[in-house]
Amino acid sequence: MVIVLGAILFALGICVSVALHEAGHMLTAKAFGMKVRRYFIGFGPTVFSFRRGETEYGLKWIPLGGFCDIAGMTALDEVTPEESKRAMWRFPTWKRTVVLSAGSAAHFILGFLVLYIMGVTMGLPDIEKAEALKNPDATISSISPCVRSATTKAEVEAQAKELVCQPGDVAPAAAGGMLAGDRIDSVNGKPVKTWEEAVKAIQVASGPTAFVVQRNGQPVNLTITVPKISRLQSDGSVKEFGMIGASRSSTVPPPLKYGLVDGVGGAIHHTGVMFDQTFQRLIEFPSRIPAVWNAIFGGERDPNTPVSVVGASIIGGEAVDQGLWEVFVYLLATLNFFIGVFNLLPLLPLDGGHIAVTWYERVRDLLRKTRGKVAGGPVDYTKLSAVTMVLVFLGAAVTLLTVTADIVNPLHLR
Incomplete structure (x- = not known):
């Protein structure tokens, strides 16, 4: 309404x-x-x-x-x-x-x-x-302790405020050895250059997936089991897509006040x-x-x-x-x-x-x-x-x- x-x-x-x-x-x-x-x-x-x-x-x-x-x-x-x-x-x-x-x-x-x-x-x-920060590379700023589905507006709002993990929740990125500061170079053999490309590749992945990340200037091979997570969309529908619990800080600069x-x-x-x-x-x-x-x-x-x-x-x-x-x-x-x-x-x-x-x-x-x-x-x-x-x-x-x-x-x- x-x-x-x-x-x-x-x-x-x-x-x-x-x-x-x-x-x-x-x-x-x-x-x-x-x-x-x-x-x-x-x-x-x-x-x-x-x-x-x-x-x-x-x-x-x-x-x-x-x-x-x-x-x-x-x-x-x-x-x-x-x-x-x-x-x-x-x-x-x-x-x-x-x-x-x-x-x-x-x-x-x-x-x-x-x-x-x-x-x-x-x-x-x-x-x-914002234009200067557009299409940032796929460098990870933080690793989540778990990933959880959110199929209602209340769940989405609750997770936005604080992510509370429950027994049985999975932590794909952490379990696969991914660390904050890693830069994702490829997902399932597909090279990625930007964060948006990395997210799209992860969303369509499922099960054990090969990742190559740059860590301290050296390539590191990881295998991460990508689960399908259900999420409420802005149009009210619920969609499933892959998620590993890796994120980067917001690239949206603060507003200019006068x-x-x-x-x-x-x-x-x-x-x-x-x-x-x-x-x-x-x-x-x-x-x-x-x-x-x-x-x-x-x-x-x-x-x-x-x-x-x-x-x-x-x-x-x-x-x-x-x-x-x-x-x-x-x-x-x-x-x-x-x-x-x-x-x-x-x-x-x-x-x-x-x-x-x-x-x-x-x-x-x-x-x-x-x-x-x-x-x-x-x-x-x-x-x-x-x-x-x-x-x-x-x-x-x-x-x-x-x-x-x-x-x-x-x-x-x-």
Whole structure:
């Protein structure tokens, strides 16, 4: 139940972000004197609406977005004679650009404020140190006195606080002669370079298994009997996998906490890091789609695959269930930066596509002026309709793919 409530809360957070996105368009359009006909949150049938001045405000039943209806956003939009002089396409290029980019700006401002609040309260993740510690080698920091199954939430929480061994519990690593400080080089004849690779190899092992470890610069051959241990998963299922009772200290650096003043600088720096990561994700996005397809048909879900609003809400719900509010809030900030950058891509029908058309008109008219010709007038969007429809179709297909994957094989907090 807590997971469901957390997922709903996260979805509401996304709705607020989208509402602010559309509010950014509306407020800047009004400030420049453009005619804003309607501002609605959601889609579908109208729940209620009211008119304030020349604008109708309202809420619709499906709160998965919203819209701001600005008269004459393109020259193809029908406008009344009264609206004609205030049609958006008649305004200077820079004003149209401000209005079109204001939605993404709202996401960036909201993301920055969330990061600032995190920095002065719960702290911000030290991303740079975390990246430096990514994929550590398989050096063992401690050996457990036993390994035990944990098939209920209470057992998992109890073992997290203190591991109490019972008669009959096995201690595979200790019994096999493994020591703290050993570095695992191979498992069952398979070389491993990182801790993650070692864990995966151990999880699929069973019974007497050959290990090669580096100890004081020398290779040492060990045979460890790997038992199958049952563990409760974040999705409520119970899975069996091999475990030997060897671990390494957490590689997650402590959060960076700031005061009210230096928190501004910390949030600005972290914003820059998040922009960099967002651009990297967008570049990698097409190459991740095949992995989403494989996950739908039973393949292991790659944690680096893109998620939909459904998947993000599931992760947010699990964060609430586990009391990880810092993960919940940080995920909302990350999503705002991603949506903001994505909307600025120069592709129709995204805001960035409209900005690209606006500046094409500007540059074209400047070139025409140098040749003594008059301005060419607004771009005919009907000539772009085929390309737009292809992009809309691709966007809908990717959305359907990620939503399906998030339902049948969702990502979970580990």
